[in-house]
Amino acid sequence: MTVPTLSHPADTLPRAFIVGCQKSGTSWMQALLNAHPEVCARGEACFGTSLLPRLAGLTEAYNKAQRAGTTNAFDADDSAQIMRLAICTLQRKWFEAAKSKSPVRIIAEKTPEEALTLDTLGRVFPAMRVIHIIRDGRDGVVSGWHHNLREDAAAFKSRFPTLASYTRYFVEHHWLPYITAARRWGIEHPEQYLELQYEDVLDHPTEHARTIFGFLGVDASDEPVGQAVERASFRSMSGGRAQGETDNASHMRKGTSGGWREDLDQASIEIFEQIGGSMLDTLGYPRAAAMST
């Protein structure tokens, strides 16, 4: 009797995850990756933050409901396998939709918050590659401020009446924890981890794109790299604007770095540096006092 396979060709492809604090350029990275002919990159699947915890809860609850001493329970490998099939189920659809590519050799997913769930994802895809993009959090605050005003101004303003209060929240609950968690994972899995700084990629996009695609194990020669960089450039993604040409209503707002120096008030800068100062130092971002601001 033939036993049917449960697998799909897409299931054996390597996996990559793009993570980083919100407003650090994760969407940009996703666009860059997806612009490469051999990469299928999608966003906001929230696998680590939503799907996997739900499935973990399910199997745990089932095990608990079974009488003690029973052999009718899911072990760790079983749970990981169910999670793997759940993710593959969706990623097969992405693969099928990307058939025009030449052929897809890696499947990538971007959810900023997965910076906090890399261990969970790693149990499901032990060989996964992680691209962690970091940005000066002070620029992140400005970007986040405008982003939230675009999305839901009333609710946002009542929650954060001042830029300073938002800054405190952003650095404490997002910027610092995400970077700390992702870097810790990177130290434990150095071969599978690539860290980039938004500002560097902005300055030398082609060089960094080459590094990224090399890291992903896809064609890193001039043509596909150049094409991807062009398709994911600020000009392309903003609908024709040059870097620095601001449109606060756009997700691709400004495309520059360092704008915090004009856009952040003194109180916010102080709060940020009080909480996130040593991380800024570690990452090589100069403090406000060190510049004539």
Place this chain on the structure above:
Amino acid sequence: MSEPFPAHPADDLARAFVVGCKKSGTTWMQALLEVHPQVCSRGEAGFAPLLATPMFEQLNAYNKQQRAGEINTYSGADALTLARFAINTLQRKWIDMLPEPERAQVRVIADKSPEHALSLDVLNAIYPKMKAIHIIRDGRDCLVSGWHYNIRGNAKAFRSQFVSMESYASYFAQQQWVPSVTRARQWGAGHPDQYLELRYEALLASPDEQARRIFDFLGVDATGPVIERVIERTSFRSLSGGRDQGETNNQSHFRKGVSGSWREELDPASVRVFEQIAGDTLDALGYPRASAVGV
């Protein structure tokens, strides 16, 4: 690269689900199946309420959070595939745990979960060719059995919830017996080829005939020697540890092994309450009312 999701021979085996109202003889039925060399039978997995339904709920909740279109969400078919995979994951272990010569003989994997009487549609969606074995017993006997069962198990909590047999009778008729019997029969009416209905009373009276019906239904060996062995190993005497039918031990799961003892053991008020709620169902099943049997 090795198979990411290797199939397993157990995945292809036929599935059967033994269902019925509590205390209707489902455990006995499970024991019967367990003896048959071609059936791998287990109890209380509760797949539908404990695994499949919660899984559908979680996937729906996940879908609701997704903004993108359908390729970032789970379809109904996806959810069924995942549920089947999760259940198969466990059932593969049931098979793997059997020693080699026994393993090769198995044709059917069976689970006994009484509450599955209410979820046959869910199970059928997951296993479209599954078979349901529904055992029915006079609800008034179930009631007596349930009373003793609960007194054995968790007397304090039970007695505080049900101060009298009468209050338990009302609950049992309304929440257990009528819904269980009705829903399973309803499903059976819509899927006659996948449904076998048995009476506990018939199993008591003519076990070999009923056993043959069951094994024919499952498509496994229903010849003399197998039936004999099954009957012998699952007789009341065997299961109760040596007692004859009628020899009561209220402390045992295999308490009495007879039918109709509700007529002595149920007080008139409880009978009245039960028949008030479940009378139509009793009639439909041909169980005579108390008044008709001089009780």
